Amino acid sequence: xxxxxxxxxxxxxxxxxxxxxxxxxxxxxxAAGVTKPTLYHHFGNKRGLLTDICGRIQxxxxxxxxxxxxxxxxxxxxxxxxxxxxxxxxxxxxxxxVVTLLNAPPQSEARExxxxxxxxxxxxxxxxxxRASEDHGNxxxxxxxxxxxxxAVLTWYALRIADGEIEPGDDLAFRVMxxxxxxxxx
Numbered sequence: 196x197x198x199x200x201x202x203x204x205x206x207x208x209x210x211x212x213x214x215x216x217x218x219x220x221x222x223x224x225x226a227a228g229v230t231k232p233t234l235y236h237h238f239g240n241k242r243g244l245l246t247d248i249c250g251r252i253q254x255x256x257x258x259x260x261x262x263x264x265x266x267x268x269x270x271x272x273x274x275x276x277x278x279x280x281x282x283x284x285x286x287x288x289x290x291x292x293v294v295t296l297l298n299a300p301p302q303s304e305a306r307e308x309x310x311x312x313x314x315x316x317x318x319x320x321x322x323x324x325x326r327a328s329e330d331h332g333n334x335x336x337x338x339x340x341x342x343x344x345x346x347a348v349l350t351w352y353a354l355r356i357a358d359g360e361i362e363p364g365d366d367l368a369f370r371v372m373x374x375x376x377x378x379x380x381x
Contacts, residue, residue, distance in 0.1 A: 198233060210292050279352075
């Protein structure tokens with residue numbers, strides 16, 4: 196397990212710094228202090244390694260789930276935003292990796308592998324907005340658009356939190372929710 200974790204740790208750092216496509220297997224094994232056959236034994240190939248990493252990130256994010264809509268949209272959104280920001284603060288390198296993968300070319304292996312993680316994240320917010328639209332008629336039929344817009348905003352903030360440029364907190368989560376909810380006229 197220690198060898199596997201060393202490979203994952205080295206890979207996450209390298210992929211987050213230079214992108215998945217910008218890192219070769221040789222660099223990974225050198226950084227982890229293992230051989231290529233060891234990497235292949237544990238993960239099959241570089242794609243298998245990235246798939247494992249994305250699965251771990253998805254499990255880590257799911258361990259602090261976004262609360263379902265509870266009838267109070269500002270409160271629910273603020274808590275959801277705070278959960279994303281807390282994840283970025285707790286797992287900064289992983290957050291940078293996710294953002295890097297999400298910005299990989301559309302037909303790339305990296306984007307294919309990160310797809311399930313991205314869909315799960317977006318679906319969480321689509322579900323939240325779909326449920327909230329039952330109470331807020333102006334949101335009906337817009338849950339996909341609202342989710343994608345919020346995820347884009349959260350990605351920008353989460354990256355800044357991961358990079359140490361912004362300090363997360365309840366006040367920031369509330370301000371982001373307020374600006375998202377009310378737009379530039381807030």
